[in-house]
Amino acid sequence: xxxxxxxxxxxxxxxxxxKSLMNLFFKTPSSRSYRLPVSSLSISxxxxxxxxxxxxxxxxxxxxxxxxxxxxxxxxxxxxxxxPLKICEAMRYSLLAGGKRVRPILCIAACxxxxxxxxxxxxxxxxxxxxHTMSLIHDDLPCMDxxxxxxxxxxxxxxxxxxxxxxxxxxxxxxxxxxLTTATSSDVSPERILDAVGELAxxxxxxxxxxxxxxxxxxxxxxDIGLELLEFIHIHKTAALLEAAVVLGAxxxxxxxxxxxxxxxxxxxxxxxxQVVDDxxxxxxxxxxxxxxxxxxxxxxxxxxxxxxxxxxxxxxAEELMKEAIDQLSGFDSEKAAPLIALTHYIAYRQN
Numbered sequence: 045x046x047x048x049x050x051x052x053x054x055x056x057x058x059x060x061x062x063k064s065l066m067n068l069f070f071k072t073p074s075s076r077s078y079r080l081p082v083s084s085l086s087i088s089x090x091x092x093x094x095x096x097x098x099x100x101x102x103x104x105x106x107x108x109x110x111x112x113x114x115x116x117x118x119x120x121x122x123x124x125x126x127x128p129l130k131i132c133e134a135m136r137y138s139l140l141a142g143g144k145r146v147r148p149i150l151c152i153a154a155c156x157x158x159x160x161x162x163x164x165x166x167x168x169x170x171x172x173x174x175x176h177t178m179s180l181i182h183d184d185l186p187c188m189d190x191x192x193x194x195x196x197x198x199x200x201x202x203x204x205x206x207x208x209x210x211x212x213x214x215x216x217x218x219x220x221x222x223x224l225t226t227a228t229s230s231d232v233s234p235e236r237i238l239d240a241v242g243e244l245a246x247x248x249x250x251x252x253x254x255x256x257x258x259x260x261x262x263x264x265x266x267x268d269i270g271l272e273l274l275e276f277i278h279i280h281k282t283a284a285l286l287e288a289a290v291v292l293g294a295x296x297x298x299x300x301x302x303x304x305x306x307x308x309x310x311x312x313x314x315x316x317x318x319q320v321v322d323d324x325x326x327x328x329x330x331x332x333x334x335x336x337x338x339x340x341x342x343x344x345x346x347x348x349x350x351x352x353x354x355x356x357x358x359x360x361x362a363e364e365l366m367k368e369a370i371d372q373l374s375g376f377d378s379e380k381a382a383p384l385i386a387l388t389h390y391i392a393y394r395q396n
Contacts, residue, residue: 102382104390108149114162115148116140118170122223134204134212139177141195146391147286148173151293153383154307157376160297167227168240168292174220175248176285178213185209193331232296240292247288256281269347275316283315306372310384313369318391320362323348324355325396333396366392
């Protein structure tokens with residue numbers, strides 16, 4: 045994705061027009077015109093000197109390792125082996141197969157940003173990761189992308205068969221909501237837990253992941269897919285669950301409406317950023333480098349950002365999304381915002 049000194053170009057003063065432009069383009073997920081700004085729109089990102097200093101001192105690798113380890117242990121504890129053993133083994137196979145744990149870590153970081161504590165967000169973080177894993181299991185099925193490799197290992201249906209893979213995904217989806225509602229600490233109000241359930245459900249239904257997947261399937265092989273439709277697919281298929289992760293964290297941490305909405309806008313940017321970078325990596329990296337099958341989108345006739353815009357314009361679009369995301373964090377405590385800023389950089393510059 046380029047070198048880190050692209051950050052040197054960040055503008056250190058907030059343009060007055062930023063808020064009005066953001067309000068114009070960021071609408072509710074249910075709105076038919078809901079879409080993110082395209083690369084021709086130049087909205088300057090804000091990173092104050094204080095935030096730059098805090099971020100430069102922030103130990104991102106240690107943070108990711110510690111939070112990732114906490115999430116892994118919580119997931120391991122959540123899915124126990126019981127009868128029928130096969131379905132539990134299939135659930136654990138994909139859930140504990142590794143991965144970056146970006147979504148649960150975003151959930152925890154958002155919780156801590158608004159003053160909450162890790163334990164308050166952990167069940168929600170695990171629920172998001174369970175649903176994400178479900179989507180990967182189902183996405184890899186022969187009736188979908190028909191993929192043989194995920195996170196450097198054979199996909200779930202290659203190990204357990206298609207029937208068990210479908211059921212493992214279904215079980216993870218159901219258990220995600222059970223875990224969220226039964227394992228969340230009693231010091232999180234029932235009202236906030238109910239809000240979280242609604243937010244998470246919406247992110248995976250016909251206003252979220254499922255909508256994106258359906259349009260993605262219908263668009264495969266179609267040659268005249270435009271940018272607006274491509275954004276619809278990725279906002280719903282990829283960004284919606286990332287948005288839910290951040291909003292759930294802020295909700296569990298006690299965030300107010302203004303804080304949650306700023307973080308929602310932040311998450312929409314990084315959600316689309318994640319997909320743009322994913323599209324770039326799919327055509328610039330090998331399968332061994334990615335830990336999954338490279339070039340599969342092009343082979344299946346899918347439209348991607350590099351295919352539509354070219355590699356360089358896609359990289360420019362990713363940089364703009366990164367800047368817009370960081371802009372949404374400018375009003376928060378700089379030290380508490382450092383993990384989310386670092387995570388944004390990580391998503392933008394990741395290599396797999």
